[in-house]
Amino acid sequence: MPKAGIIYNDVKPVACRTAQEIKDQLIDSGWEVCLATGVGGILGYSSPHSPVCHAPIDRLNPPGFDYDMKFAIVLGGDGTVLSAFRQVAPYGIPLLTVNTGHMGFLTESYLNQLPQALEAVLAEEYQIEERSMLAVQLYREHDLLWEALCLNEVVIHREPLTSMCHFEVEIGRHAPVDIAADGIIVSTPTGSTAYSLSAGGPVITPGVPVLQLVPICPHSLASRALVFANSEPVTIFPANTTSLVMIVDGNGGSYVLPDDRVRIQRSPHTARFIRLRPPEFFHVLREKLGWGLPHIAKPTSVELP
Template identity: 70%
Template sequence: MPTGFDSRVEFAIVLGGDGTVLSACRQLASCNIPLLTVNTGHMGFLTETYLNHLSDAIDLLLADTYTVEERVMLSVQVVRDDVVLWEALSLNEMVLHKEPLTGMCHFEIEVGQHARVDIAADGVILSTPTGSTAYALSAGGPVITPDVPVLQLIPICAHSLASRALVFSETEPVEIFPAHSEQLVMMVDGNAGCYVSPADRVRIHKSRYAARFIRLSSPEFFKILREKLGWGLPHIAKPASVELP
């Protein structure tokens, strides 16, 4: 239990947007504390309720009328000579790229026991299903519902038509070797990161900790996609039925 948290804490309330929620998940996942996420930001894709509904939400919590949804997290490590130099938890994604993000890099990547592959791109993203609606989606990856036990690897602006998003089991560890002579930048969930030198490798695997979200009603992922991203909304009028002669 991190300093400042009592072991008797039953839940935490997070006020903010998605960035605040991501940061709170990294800090509290190891405590096994479920989070009630309250949107005071812009998108609020990861939030459960709004500030003007907080009083009602707390009443439901105190009445024990809620469920807890678990989301897979990643353990991300920078390793040199088998020594871990830096590590963090990730709920959305790990991104590795050149600084600035304007030039091609080569990455040698191992997924589980499969043969190492070479990818030439401006960067690479390793995403969870939760992160599939974030940077991974902007980079051309598919949306993955949170209950599917997979991860996805996405090249950023790949320099080959053969390099496309790869979806694989969440049980497969991943190692990324920067085949590049210059220092790279790694970001985790958009608000934590470090530099990665040519002598380093990035090691990612499913974390033993999960993000735990309090749900006040049954989760409806497609509804969230529709409300936040406009998925499935009609953009043109449907053709009127025509009676054939």
């Protein structure tokens, strides 16, 4: 018996109702179905002196979600999609993402298109688009204190009411660099349209094998966004006396104390999106963010008096 999964946002009644409807439909078609909410992929926050409050990267999968699962359907917004990939990426489960939220930048389909989308998936009429993810780890001396799987970005920034931060950043084998700023962002191409875009970073198409580092409000005209190969691991050392805060995918994170270090590298796990048509990134940019839309009326030819 083939197996499918459904991950849904349980605070949205429409997602709860649709999840049950899809489950019943798949069971009637001879499928085994596992249901889970997006809560299992929520990272949570640690306290400054007790950061070990997380599950290892490969232990967030819901019951029944394993290598035998053919696909899973996600019902929610971008936050639910990010949470779902943290739960299933280690098992390579492809996700059909259905928007029940607002922006839905990461979603493939809408609720009113779900019957046709599900029909195409069951007929295996789709493509898989793989997006790179990051493994984020916080170390204190030699001890691993906190880790997470990341699809969009890692942000390390100052706490409220504290002064500017200083960072020492090592990228691969290259010489370390010093950055003075309110914080720094390390993002994937998928995350280039999220926080790093608002901080002045470039948009990067998903298939480019790079990462980018973007300082937040840097105190130097020379500190600008840097794009580098995603084969290069990044190690960040705080170079100030106050604690910092690390946020992963805008969801949860950990405090970073002065003697800690954060290591960020490309994960062996990828986010596998089910695409019902060939991926068209520029269309998504235009539809969701208004990129490339004409915003100045073209002059018409008129005769001057």
